[in-house]
Amino acid sequence: MSQPRIAVRLLDDRLREQLPAYASPGSAGMDLRACIDAPLTLQPGQAELIPTGLAMHIGDCGLCAMLLPRSGLGHKHGVVLGNLVGLIDSDYQGPLMVSCWNRGSAAYTVQPMERIAQMVIVPVVQAQWEVVEHFDATERGAGGFGSTGAH
Ligand SMILES: O=c1ccn([C@H]2C[C@H](O)[C@@H](COP(=O)(O)OP(=O)(O)OP(=O)(O)O)O2)c(=O)[nH]1
Numbered sequence: 001m002s003q004p005r006i007a008v009r010l011l012d013d014r015l016r017e018q019l020p021a022y023a024s025p026g027s028a029g030m031d032l033r034a035c036i037d038a039p040l041t042l043q044p045g046q047a048e049l050i051p052t053g054l055a056m057h058i059g060d061c062g063l064c065a066m067l068l069p070r071s072g073l074g075h076k077h078g079v080v081l082g083n084l085v086g087l088i089d090s091d092y093q094g095p096l097m098v099s100c101w102n103r104g105s106a107a108y109t110v111q112p113m114e115r116i117a118q119m120v121i122v123p124v125v126q127a128q129w130e131v132v133e134h135f136d137a138t139e140r141g142a143g144g145f146g147s148t149g150a151h
């Protein structure tokens with residue numbers, strides 16, 4: 001599959017040297033940096049909206065971007081996303097922001113240009129509803145949680 005080209009505006013000059021990039025040939029995500037001027041301390045339970053210094057316009061309704069926590073930051077320091085997952089619409093053109101949430105029990109200080117989250121470009125299918133009275137039968141039917149066996 002050819003790599004889509006996505007329009008990006010650099011809202012902060014530091015991004016010229018540090019544009020988000022895939023860290024290895026097999027990376028799924030690009031790390032996003034905290035484009036802040038001074039260290040920012042997140043107290044336990046605190047969430048702050050942090051600019052990434054860029055705006056992007058995906059421009060293709062068959063794609064979106066998803067923002068995810070970085071595993072190390074989330075597991076070791078409890079710093080994840082305040083919205084759990086960030087969903088970036090293909091028509092959004094505003095500044096890309098990361099809601100950084102300290103769900104841990106110790107304060108954590110985010111440094112300027114620290115990598116705080118990762119962004120994955122994901123295919124999207126926009127579906128249409130087809131309103132029906134009944135569904136074609138399936139093996140599961142309406143069986144919900146735990147209905148497929150004893151274990
Ligand atoms: O972590 C995030 C999540 C969203 N956005 C931007 C891009 C997205 O397209 C827009 C709206 O996000 P979403 O639809 O999730 O928020 P909403 O609360 O439904 O707002 P809206 O009414 O603007 O759709 O905000 C970010 O910059 N960072």
Ligand SMILES: [Mg+2]
């Ligand atoms: Mg929305």
